[in-house]
Amino acid sequence: xxxxxxxxxxxxxxxxxxxxxxxxxxxxxxxxxxxxxxxxxxxxxxxxxxxxxxxxxxxxxxxxxxxxxxxxxxxxxxxxxxxxxxxxxxxxxxxxxxxxxxxxxxxxxxxxxxxxxxxxxxxxxxxxxxxxxxxxxxxxxxxxxxxxxxxxxxxx
Amino acid sequence: xxxxxxxxxxxxxxxxxxxxxxxxxxxxxxxxxxxxxxxxxxxxxxxxxxxxxxxxxxxxxxxxxxxxxxxxxxxxxxxxxxxxxxxxxxxxxxxxxxxxxxxxxxxxxxxxxxxxxxxxxxxxxxxxxxxxxxxxxxxxxxxxxxxxxxxxxxxxxxxxxxxxxxxxxxxxxxxxxxxxxxxxxxxxxxxxxxxxxxxxxxxxxxxxxxxxxxxxxxxxxxxxxxxxxxxxxxxxxxxxxxxxxxxxxxxxxxxxxxxxxxxxxxxxxxxxxxxxxxxxxxxxxxxxxxxxxxxxxxxxxxxxxxxxxxxxxxxxxxxxxxxxxxxxxxxxxxxxxxxxxxxxxxxxxxxxxxxxxxxxxxxxxxxxxxxxxxxxxxxxxxxxxxxxxxxxxxxxxxxxxxxxxxxxxxxxxxxxxxxxxxxxxxxxxxxxxxxxxxxxxxxxxxxxxxxxxxxxxxxxxxxxxxxxxxxxxxxxxxxxxxxxxxxxxxxxxxxx
Numbered sequence: 001x002x003x004x005x006x007x008x009x010x011x012x013x014x015x016x017x018x019x020x021x022x023x024x025x026x027x028x029x030x031x032x033x034x035x036x037x038x039x040x041x042x043x044x045x046x047x048x049x050x051x052x053x054x055x056x057x058x059x060x061x062x063x064x065x066x067x068x069x070x071x072x073x074x075x076x077x078x079x080x081x082x083x084x085x086x087x088x089x090x091x092x093x094x095x096x097x098x099x100x101x102x103x104x105x106x107x108x109x110x111x112x113x114x115x116x117x118x119x120x121x122x123x124x125x126x127x128x129x130x131x132x133x134x135x136x137x138x139x140x141x142x143x144x145x146x147x148x149x150x151x152x153x154x155x156x
Numbered sequence: 157x158x159x160x161x162x163x164x165x166x167x168x169x170x171x172x173x174x175x176x177x178x179x180x181x182x183x184x185x186x187x188x189x190x191x192x193x194x195x196x197x198x199x200x201x202x203x204x205x206x207x208x209x210x211x212x213x214x215x216x217x218x219x220x221x222x223x224x225x226x227x228x229x230x231x232x233x234x235x236x237x238x239x240x241x242x243x244x245x246x247x248x249x250x251x252x253x254x255x256x257x258x259x260x261x262x263x264x265x266x267x268x269x270x271x272x273x274x275x276x277x278x279x280x281x282x283x284x285x286x287x288x289x290x291x292x293x294x295x296x297x298x299x300x301x302x303x304x305x306x307x308x309x310x311x312x313x314x315x316x317x318x319x320x321x322x323x324x325x326x327x328x329x330x331x332x333x334x335x336x337x338x339x340x341x342x343x344x345x346x347x348x349x350x351x352x353x354x355x356x357x358x359x360x361x362x363x364x365x366x367x368x369x370x371x372x373x374x375x376x377x378x379x380x381x382x383x384x385x386x387x388x389x390x391x392x393x394x395x396x397x398x399x400x401x402x403x404x405x406x407x408x409x410x411x412x413x414x415x416x417x418x419x420x421x422x423x424x425x426x427x428x429x430x431x432x433x434x435x436x437x438x439x440x441x442x443x444x445x446x447x448x449x450x451x452x453x454x455x456x457x458x459x460x461x462x463x464x465x466x467x468x469x470x471x472x473x474x475x476x477x478x479x480x481x482x483x484x485x486x487x488x489x490x491x492x493x494x495x496x497x498x499x500x501x502x503x504x505x506x507x508x509x510x511x512x513x514x515x516x517x518x519x520x521x522x523x524x525x526x527x528x529x530x531x532x533x534x535x536x537x538x539x540x541x542x543x544x545x546x547x548x549x550x551x552x553x554x555x556x557x558x559x560x561x562x563x564x565x566x567x568x569x570x571x572x573x574x575x576x577x578x579x580x581x582x583x584x585x586x587x588x589x590x591x592x593x594x595x596x597x598x599x600x601x602x603x604x605x606x607x608x609x610x611x612x613x614x615x616x617x618x619x620x621x622x623x624x625x626x627x628x629x630x631x632x633x634x635x636x637x638x639x640x641x642x643x644x645x646x647x648x649x650x651x652x
Contacts, residue, residue: 020332031344034604042328094377102570114554126546
């Protein structure tokens, strides 16, 4: 999993640097000097990193080599794909909450989105009591109102 | 000179200036404690409140607020892994692991002690340097600034432990991200994809919030439990142990302060560079047998904090002498001073020298006062690390959203914070240096601007100027050492 994640991230770096290089070529002479000076080495280094990771992934580890010597390799024609691990599910769930807060802020503003986010997150993600969830979200919203709206007179 | 020094002290303690100074200290600490707000945003927020004040009160209010912001930010960096501002990101690297080991109190004590003493150090240097200002600043031109910026990023790449390649990639990515937006000289819009928000580039505050604050909070939620592991709760040590650590590491402290002052004096480099360079030299000079840097070495807290506050004294030098702000915060401070009728330059160093020393005294007193307040609050604040992450994290994420949004009151800032949060979280998981990326982001524009100026003024030979050449040699040594170190380490381990 970690290896796949490493390769995935290194590939992303390669793609991003490649985009920087390709778009950089299109600019006039002066504005492209620094982008190309930085993005070409960036692309080369991230390709090197990706190559290293792929080579490492193909090379069996010492433990696997020892294991292969002691046991015959069993070929399984249809290995079922593992379901999403609990950790991955948790990560996706957290980012969903964060994106939902951003959407809430965009459509309804901070004073509506913040209490709903806190209430929902503490009740359903942290699995706490309604009493505690309401207490935290209400007191935080009140603090935000007093500090930013009343005190600093900012327009959130 | 001495008369002006004494007059400055009397002015600081005159009413209502002294009251405004304490309001500034408390407000600065509070804003510093709020993740992502940091120095420039805090100064921008108090700017409207200083308009109606007399010169002395305005100076006391503005300088006091600015000088303590990082103290509050270092506490959140240590307790939650959430830097209050950019400069606190360096404190996080070792401060947060110390908190996880149950030594939050010690780390905060060390951070505050180093900040206060570093601030006093910077102030003393400022007071001494005032008579000999001009030649020092004029030695550095665009080629030297360019090379110093490059050196800053390379230093950070070496901090990525045994994987310098990842550090360099992260640094280059940060530099590239900083180039997004309108190019400064010709005005070409680069990598903006016709999105108006991107015309002004990626702002530092949402980027810092995303890379560090949001990424750390997601990590905390994924791992579950509290920031400090429950079995370590009994090991919570007092803040005074941390303060004493500053004296035990006096060599590191002095080196970091000197570095901070030098970086502060050089316009344009700012606090982030000072902190990360100080951290870099601390890691480079680590003795055998010490706790590894990045895994909870107290030196990793002392060095950036000392440099961060020592830098403020240095940063005031070009601001008050030439009207050249040393950092973003100083640029805002400069604007505020002009608004209240204080004009930097020769007059401030001759006729209004007492006002200059008012700044010097305010800087020193605010540093000590802010530290005293924070030390009193350290123990209760340290206990926050034992709260359940699932209760603290959503509240901090909400504060992060507010901090990001307040940068330009745009949804774009929140989107940037989320995108960089996702990238920052993956970088943390895969051991890429987020600090190198952040520094690249901070320095990118400075690199480009100084490169163009260097070529225009000196042509392609700019690199052969003596100081620039010296910096090139240091850069080559740093890169060679960072790639050779893991190889030599592996060879030593095999022979042992």
